[in-house]
Amino acid sequence: xxxxxxxxxxxxxxxxxSIYRGGGSAxxxxxxxxxxxxxFLHVLPVKVRRKSxxxxxxxxxxxxxxxxxxxxxxTGILLMLYYRPAVPHAYHDMKDLTFVVSSGAFxxxxxxxxxxxxxxxxxxxxxxxFFAGAYKPxxxxxxxxxxxxxxxxxxxxxxxxxxxxxxxAYWAVNVGANMVNATPFMGPKLKFVLLxxxxxxxxxxxxxxxxxxxxxxIFAVIAxxxxxxxxxxxGGIRPLFGPDSDKVESEANQKEGD
Amino acid sequence: xxxxxxxxxxxxxxxxxxxxxxxxxxxxxxLGSGVLSIEYLSPNSVLEPSPRFNAGSLEKYAPGxxxxxxxxxxYLVRNRSGAIYAMSAVCTHLGCLTFxxxxxxxxxxxxxxxxxxxxxxxxxxxxxxxxxxxxxxxxERSQLIVDKSQxxxxxxxxxx
Numbered sequence: 387x388x389x390x391x392x393x394x395x396x397x398x399x400x401x402x403x404s405i406y407r408g409g410g411s412a413x414x415x416x417x418x419x420x421x422x423x424x425x426f427l428h429v430l431p432v433k434v435r436r437k438s439x440x441x442x443x444x445x446x447x448x449x450x451x452x453x454x455x456x457x458x459x460x461t462g463i464l465l466m467l468y469y470r471p472a473v474p475h476a477y478h479d480m481k482d483l484t485f486v487v488s489s490g491a492f493x494x495x496x497x498x499x500x501x502x503x504x505x506x507x508x509x510x511x512x513x514x515x516f517f518a519g520a521y522k523p524x525x526x527x528x529x530x531x532x533x534x535x536x537x538x539x540x541x542x543x544x545x546x547x548x549x550x551x552x553x554x555a556y557w558a559v560n561v562g563a564n565m566v567n568a569t570p571f572m573g574p575k576l577k578f579v580l581l582x583x584x585x586x587x588x589x590x591x592x593x594x595x596x597x598x599x600x601x602x603x604i605f606a607v608i609a610x611x612x613x614x615x616x617x618x619x620x621g622g623i624r625p626l627f628g629p630d631s632d633k634v635e636s637e638a639n640q641k642e643g644d
Numbered sequence: 645x646x647x648x649x650x651x652x653x654x655x656x657x658x659x660x661x662x663x664x665x666x667x668x669x670x671x672x673x674x675l676g677s678g679v680l681s682i683e684y685l686s687p688n689s690v691l692e693p694s695p696r697f698n699a700g701s702l703e704k705y706a707p708g709x710x711x712x713x714x715x716x717x718x719y720l721v722r723n724r725s726g727a728i729y730a731m732s733a734v735c736t737h738l739g740c741l742t743f744x745x746x747x748x749x750x751x752x753x754x755x756x757x758x759x760x761x762x763x764x765x766x767x768x769x770x771x772x773x774x775x776x777x778x779x780x781x782x783x784e785r786s787q788l789i790v791d792k793s794q795x796x797x798x799x800x801x802x803x804x
Contacts, residue, residue: 482689488683488684489681493680
């Protein structure tokens with residue numbers, strides 16, 4: 387008995403059918419309904435070309451970025467359990483996490499390395515999209531969303547930088563805040579609002595914490611959702627090598643005649 | 645059977661075997677991180693006040709008096725013969741902090757109306773048990789040391 391036949395059996399059971407809202411039949415309509423009727427699957431296309439899910443087409447860089455984002459969310463939430471964004475506690479909580487809490491050092495390092503890796507992978511993803519020519523119409527707006535996501539990735543890194551509240555954090559954010567200060571016309575005002583004061587203190591720490599844990603992640607999740615949806619709506623991915631997938635798709639449809 | 649079933653990996657070919665190993669490793673990694681995360685959830689050190697503390701010199705407590713120590717959640721009760729004991733000020737019903745009414749010599753709970761005698765026996769209300777007592781001792785400078793981590797029975801008295 388193969389795994390597939392066990393899964394087919396399970397699909398016919400009433401409790402399972404009530405969870406998955408029908409679908410499940412082996413016809414094309416049934417397969418489509420399985421995707422359409424599932425909250426988690428409906429962002430995915432019903433059909434993809436085998437070529438466009440080949441490793442060589444995308445090098446899986448977008449997918450890896452998304453997985454890293456997931457790792458960062460999970461480890462980040464766990465780190466929030468022990469970290470207090472307050473000047474008397476922040477540094478000591480970070481040290482506690484590293485040396486006292488069980489597997490705290492593991493989670494902190496996982497968060498840190500995933501963050502570094504995400505910046506690298508998002509950048510490589512952008513290069514892949516560029517060299518595949520996937521920024522051209524009809525995908526030009528998704529390129530814009532992608533650049534916004536790159537900026538959000540960098541801002542998440544920057545805001546997370548301050549949270550350990552050590553010398554590196556303090557002076558790195560000091561440098562960044564002075565870069566904000568160089569904004570034309572409203573630099574000093576912008577720096578004042580970002581830090582919630584004239585220097586990096588309690589307000590700056592809380593602001594960076596809220597930006598890092600709440601505001602930027604919410605916008606990132608929304609932008610990631612739109613990004614994925616637009617990939618499908620704009621005609622699927624454009625492979626690094628070979629013809630554009632949506633052109634092939636439309637040609638194939640003409641041949642099939644339906 | 646259609647072509648699709650022929651392509652499905654079986655355990656007895658190389659591809660099936662390798663993918664089974666891959667999935668197995670992935671499962672082990674998931675299980676491991678799950679275990680690590682559960683361990684992570686219970687703190688190894690907590691910054692809570694010590695259950696053993698110094699309640700000051702014995703002279704502070706007059707014979708025949710009940711003294712509230714709301715910071716530690718206890719009463720220090722000294723009877724007329726001078727013997728002393730420490731009693732929890734936390735109601736045995738659902739954990740509210742009780743208070744002592746000197747005129748009536750009763751201990752009352754503001755949450756659900758439980759009342760206790762000055763010795764901690766239940767008079768009325770939903771409290772299911774008398775107020776428990778904690779171990780006390782005198783240090784070398786005749787100061788009272790209370791240990792809230794050690795419960796003692798109702799006959800416990802520190803005779804001084």
